[in-house]
Amino acid sequence: MNSNMYKKNYTKEDMLEIASWFKRHAAEIPMRVELDRATVYENMPETLAAYFEVYDIHGDNPTFSGQMHQLFLLRRRLREMGIGVED
Numbered sequence: 001m002n003s004n005m006y007k008k009n010y011t012k013e014d015m016l017e018i019a020s021w022f023k024r025h026a027a028e029i030p031m032r033v034e035l036d037r038a039t040v041y042e043n044m045p046e047t048l049a050a051y052f053e054v055y056d057i058h059g060d061n062p063t064f065s066g067q068m069h070q071l072f073l074l075r076r077r078l079r080e081m082g083i084g085v086e087d
Contacts, residue, residue: 009060010068015052018071022048025084035070035077044074 007014022029029048033041041047051067058064079085 006065006069008062008065010055010065011060015055015068018075019052021075021084021087022071024087025078028083029078030081033074033077033081035073041074048074 026045029044031042031044033044035041048071051071054064054067075084
């Protein structure tokens with residue numbers, strides 16, 4: 001999936017794939033990640049837990065697709081930082 005492409009709904013498969021990626025690379029993910037000039041995550045473990053909890057509670061409800069999209073943007077940024085580039 002192209003992380004620049006916003007989706008109205010994220011499938012179970014999309015979410016399983018992104019959750020699996022974050023689990024595989026959990027030990028490599030820094031505490032603080034600057035996604036862009038306006039978006040900084042100061043506590044990545046807490047952020048990831050919160051975003052996945054939103055999905056667990058609300059599933060593919062399009063109201064929360066913006067939060068799910070952040071996971072794909074974060075993965076892209078982490079790959080730019082050299083984390084998980086092999087998969």
